[in-house]
Amino acid sequence: MVLNVTEPARIGRTYAMALSGLHGELVTVEADIGGALPGFTLVGLPDQSLNEAKDRIRAAARNSGMPITRRHLTVNLTPAGLHKSGPLFDLAIVMAAYGAEYRVNDETGPVFLAALGLDGTLQHVPGLLAAVLAAQKAGFDTVVVAEASKKEAELVSGVTVLSYRHLSAVLEDFGAAVRSENFDVFTASAPDATMQEPDRQDELDFAEVAGQHHARWALEVAAAGGHHLLFQGPPGSGKTMLAQRLPTILPHLDEKVSLETTAIHSLASSQAKVIASITTPPFQAPHHTASLASVIGGGTRQAQPGAISLAHGGVLFLDEAPEFDRRVLEALREPLENRHIELSRLRHNVIYPASFQLLLAANPCPCGWGYAGSRQCSCTSAVRRRYNARLSGPLLDRIDILVGLHPVTSRDLNRRGMQPESSATIRQRVLAARARQAERLKGTGICVNAEMNQRLLHHPSLSVSPSARAILDRSLDRGEITARGYSRILKVAWTLADLAEQTHPGVDEIDMAFHLKLWGSEHDR
Template sequence: MSLARTWAASLSGVTGHLVAVEADLAAGLPGTTVIGLGDAAVSQSRDRIRAAVLNSGVKWPDRRITLALSPAGMRKQGAGFDLALAVAVLAADGVVPAAEVDGPVLLGELGLDGAVRPVRGVLPCLLAARAAGRRDAVVPVENLAEAALSGLRVRGARSLRDLVESLRGDGTQLVLPDPPADAAAVAGSPGGPDMTDVLGQPEARAALELAAAGGHHLAMVGPPGSGKTMLASRLPGLLPPLDAEQALEVTAVHSVAGMLDEDTPLLTAPPFVDPHHTSSRAALVGGGTGTVRPGSISLAHHGVLFLDEAPEFDRRALDALRQPLESGAVLLARSGGATRFPARFQLVVAANPCPCAAARDVDCACPPGERRRYLGRLSGPLLDRVDIRIDLPALDAPTLARCAAAAADAPESSAVIRQRVLAARDRAAHRWAGTPWRRNADVPGPAVRRRWQPGPSEQHLLDRAVDTGRLTGRGYDRVLRLALTAADLAEQDIPGPHQVATALALRCGDAA
């Protein structure tokens, strides 16, 4: 038989697409042509697969070989098509049964010695294959644990020789994956930094709990050593574990980025991403000159993005966060097309009050204009999307003295706070049952106003903030959502004056 077909998969962002790989062997001068709108890695695969076949002890066909990737109009990137291309050639030449290779999805890069090397994005590719009706897959052994999460019957190949012998029925068995880890068991025992390590800062602790309960963005300004980084790093420990759908979404993003750990392929805890302040705009939102890769905001999907020393970031990079903060996704347009990455993250911003970062205001040598310009690097439109803004004072002497000895009244642990956060989130999920939203921070303003109309006392507080210019239209809606979260923590159905005053104080200062 001179015509055979195998199956592979291509990625666009974190979305997979099933690809048919066809091989035709015809009379004529020997040569290999790869068609189907592939990039340089796909075009160069003809040389890789030829060497891999020969070094696997199989004869390369001395015929005119045409390899086609369909749909032909969809761009295809990477070396993950090597395995499907090589097997298609061998099936067309009769080396392996064509009927055996027309079912499973084949993913993997081939080395010149025939070794099957791991590739990125296996999970989203196989999820797309399952949606398209495929039931089996063969992947590199290093990708087996990740591939097992797809729900397909997967096997792992160490080399092209092993795969060929298995298809021939020569007795070689491909590697089967280990049973997937129990996600519930992993999620039920969160680790990481604990809130008991944070001394003092009661207002900041309360703000962090409120942010965790509603999914609100948070900005902290304070001198060095006031606890900004400690608080931010403990926010993921207050969040609920990812549900099954969220875990697959987060794992797919990290798979595309090539950041999955082979031992723990399924990410069940909210990710915590803290890029360095020298990160470029492409590093934050995603991009690249060749293959478009997810940035920090997508790696923090369903988790926390922490920007420490935020004024030191490039202002254009910070302003690029404005649209993803609203939409929960980032669309990267290039000449070859547009790529969409998910980016529904919780932003935490930390900054010193001035460039000199003095521990006390009396020691600061910065003129007032310099202090304003420093914090002014965080643009107004960006801060307008941050629900909670707090100033952290320097720790006093008694609080610092407690660091040297165990305190009798130890602060609450993350586990205790997490229980209140989970209860508040359950109340919010019940409130928004039947809608696409589960967290108060995600609900659009019109939906909030239809569900809850502030009473006269609450409206008076809101009107004063608007009249004095402390609240914009966007800020007004965000205060309503923050008040709903405060009510959920207080186990109230609707916010009262105290919850609205708390929301206004955390949003724009004293509510009085």
């Protein structure tokens, strides 16, 4: 887009993006100048926050040495029926307004994605990465962003990123003759936006965990196959310590999931935060008092991503799981099956990715000492049953692995000459098992055992021995497991076979998978 200050034009036209979750819709911004009375009309279904941009845009233009016309300015955002909000349109609107005063030689110009300060500085906007991805999908190869947003925008390969600190610099590059007299703001620099790094898990290591060999092994199985897991044990048994180290043995994110996860975190970030590329599995641990909207997603005006989407590609850890609101726990069932969440808002639905590993931790009873052995439990059997019933059957049916923990003993802490395995050592076995799964599942669109559907589980190439399947059939007929539980035990058995470098699971793997799935059935569950 090049501005010509000598030849008048009736319409200025630029492009921006409207975001609905991670989905972006191309918006054409048209500006028209007409009539003698001053004014600024914004049409095209803008919300209140976007309507407030009118005064901000006028001030930014004035402080950039090139005030917007004193006549009536009408700005139209099309498609008109698309909901539009936020400061993402600031730069596109002001450039369209300038285009309405001067002839625009190139209407196939870039997509403008920046907010404006009153002094004309370009500011970073939340959700920038999703907007750049959407612009590329719409066929644009150039975007204009704030200088603070450059690194985030450049995460998208194949897109030319033009970055500026101030509106005056944008105008000069696009051919406008900026009148700089009486203005001293052109050398002012916008404050650097803070680069928000993802939470680092590198400092954590399984070598720091004493004892709990069965729980460590269960986490290795969960990591290898992408399985959901529940820890149950008394306070101080290491549930949280173990859970925090699960990301350290998971593979790094592939490019697609990395971009999706980074875009989600960008959308959820504050105005001043620029998100660095997220390549390691994220770890989200909301408090048990967290609301439905903060865990699942939602909000009063726009549907923001919740913890389940922020954990996309990584781990969602719910400590003290029975203490969570029942609605929060039951709402997990849909994303656990579909690996995304659909949030309904007025006139539109928003879909966020939510492919995460769920890790639950719970005490065995309200006092915490049921089945601990070292301390007397003060809860009755009825109280324990009610407490454990807070984790419903349908939710537990979606958990592949159940692990009981006992308190760590002095023998575990003082054991000499037996250094626990490090995360790096465990991770190598996990990566090898994942590689075997990827090879076996090539062409199916999935890469881990936990995602296998019924069609794959019963495919002739993935059959198990009659003796191994007979164990599952008997348990299903006796009502010990459900049809969903049948499939999940079979998936865990495949993971155990991958870790053991076997081509198919046998009776031993089925037995171990049963042990991992059905632990705790005798504990008033």
